[in-house]
Amino acid sequence: MKGITMAQTDHASSPMSLYAGWVTVDGQCYPFGAETKRRCLQMIAKFICSMAEKHADLQREEPDFAVSFPYWYSGVYINSDIRRLASDEAIDPDALDEIMQDVADDYLGNQSTKITAFVVPMLVPVFGQTIGDTLFIAMLDKSDDFAGYVTTDQVTAENWLTDYVAQVFGPSVRKPGMSVAAAKNDLQGEGVINICPLSLSPNLEMVMSLAALTP
Numbered sequence: 001m002k003g004i005t006m007a008q009t010d011h012a013s014s015p016m017s018l019y020a021g022w023v024t025v026d027g028q029c030y031p032f033g034a035e036t037k038r039r040c041l042q043m044i045a046k047f048i049c050s051m052a053e054k055h056a057d058l059q060r061e062e063p064d065f066a067v068s069f070p071y072w073y074s075g076v077y078i079n080s081d082i083r084r085l086a087s088d089e090a091i092d093p094d095a096l097d098e099i100m101q102d103v104a105d106d107y108l109g110n111q112s113t114k115i116t117a118f119v120v121p122m123l124v125p126v127f128g129q130t131i132g133d134t135l136f137i138a139m140l141d142k143s144d145d146f147a148g149y150v151t152t153d154q155v156t157a158e159n160w161l162t163d164y165v166a167q168v169f170g171p172s173v174r175k176p177g178m179s180v181a182a183a184k185n186d187l188q189g190e191g192v193i194n195i196c197p198l199s200l201s202p203n204l205e206m207v208m209s210l211a212a213l214t215p
Contacts, residue, residue: 021121026072026114031137034201040121045085051076075112128152131211135198142191157195
């Protein structure tokens, strides 16, 4: 189980902050952002529940096909911790990390699923000047070497990722000045490097929509 690390940059920060975390499945990161850690974990848990439902549907409708052609959601199931996190139950904030540790131990130890990493939601700043109706996250995830950067626009995310790979990740693998393309090739099959829209909670979606309309 991991936590998100925010790298230092020279980009201006917006007054906004949020809880960001993600789950990696079959080489693809699925990031989530919310106003609280509990809400972000609920989003991650509901995503896992949706994977389990897809797997169950495929097994029920095409059992032979499900075995012969496993999908990214194949083998996923709903355990008691995920069911609890996906619910609206009020959970002691001090217990959340322990619950997620149990979730990580369960899923990451099961070879039948393609879930390979969890990044525990942490409070992070949002960088950038231009406010739109969505947020972006740049991420690099390789074993215990991981970082994320939440921005208001894709260009800022791309600039951060370029700088981070060249100045931080590249030197860590003895390749200073490394390009993002080279990093993707280096991480193939062993990690993830990506920029994508951040899936937001309904409350944050409303905040972003209102901010985009404000002159």
